[in-house]
Amino acid sequence: VKLVRAAKDQFVFQLGAEEKHVLLHLLKLYPRLPPAHHRLSKEGRLPDPEASQRLLDEALAEQRAESKKKLHALLADPQRLKQNPHGWRLSLSSTEIEWLLQVLNDIRVGSWVLLGSPEEHLKTFNAQTAPHFWAMEMAGAFQMELLHLLEGKREA
Amino acid sequence: VAETLTPELRPGVVETTEDKSKSSLEPGYLVICWNDPVNFMDYVTHVFQLVFAWPRKKAEFHMRQVHEQGKSVLTRESLEKAEHYVHQLQRYTLHATMERDE
Numbered sequence: 001v002k003l004v005r006a007a008k009d010q011f012v013f014q015l016g017a018e019e020k021h022v023l024l025h026l027l028k029l030y031p032r033l034p035p036a037h038h039r040l041s042k043e044g045r046l047p048d049p050e051a052s053q054r055l056l057d058e059a060l061a062e063q064r065a066e067s068k069k070k071l072h073a074l075l076a077d078p079q080r081l082k083q084n085p086h087g088w089r090l091s092l093s094s095t096e097i098e099w100l101l102q103v104l105n106d107i108r109v110g111s112w113v114l115l116g117s118p119e120e121h122l123k124t125f126n127a128q129t130a131p132h133f134w135a136m137e138m139a140g141a142f143q144m145e146l147l148h149l150l151e152g153k154r155e156a
Numbered sequence: 157v158a159e160t161l162t163p164e165l166r167p168g169v170v171e172t173t174e175d176k177s178k179s180s181l182e183p184g185y186l187v188i189c190w191n192d193p194v195n196f197m198d199y200v201t202h203v204f205q206l207v208f209a210w211p212r213k214k215a216e217f218h219m220r221q222v223h224e225q226g227k228s229v230l231t232r233e234s235l236e237k238a239e240h241y242v243h244q245l246q247r248y249t250l251h252a253t254m255e256r257d258e
Contacts, residue, residue: 039253060243060247109249112193112194143199
């Protein structure tokens with residue numbers, strides 16, 4: 001992934017054909033994190049812990065539904081992803097980049113949870129775990145690319 | 157917090173805003189970020205900067221605490237504000253919770 005243009009609030013990225021294929025495949029996995037994953041409190045010593053937890057669950061469910069809709073719209077928009085002789089050009093605003101980071105991290109963390117939340121190295125690598133491992137690593141790779149591009153832009 | 161190939165950063169002494177008197181904020185809730193091996197260090201720093209509008213140095217200091225000590229108390233707030241921050245951090249899939257401060 002290369003940043004080819006950053007003007008005002010519009011970022012244009014160049015992706016190779018394989019990168020585009022991988023990115024689209026990854027994004028189709030969203031949402032990946034199980035809904036009950038998030039806990040508001042470990043100790044639960046809140047005035048109304050159940051209501052507070054319910055509020056968090058609802059807020060996150062709403063966010064995911066909105067994100068999924070947004071993702072469908074983005075992928076269906078022919079102006080966002082345009083083919084050129086070198087591959088594909090993807091146009092995103094800075095707000096969309098932040099949102100894409102959230103989406104990619106959901107895929108990364110969700111894949112890690114599906115792998116059994118390993119503390120260090122993956123113990124079993126087989127046909128069942130390989131797709132989750134692939135998704136976790138690929139989502140992380142795209143995340144780091146975007147973060148470095150954003151950081152470079154901030155320092156420029 | 158998962159390590160990346162970015163250069164090592166020394167947090168040094170960072171001024172924080174957690175020295176507000178407890179009484180002025182009672183009842184208080186601590187917003188805590190817990191370590192996990194999956195969220196990248198750069199990503200955690202980035203999210204702290206966005207959610208709390210912290211400068212990079214302070215965000216890195218707290219990210220380092222999470223990575224090295226297993227958790228970092230990010231702020232102490234009222235119930236509603238602490239809830240708001242935990243919601244924000246969890247939108248970014250960070251392992252954050254709120255706990256009642258004694």
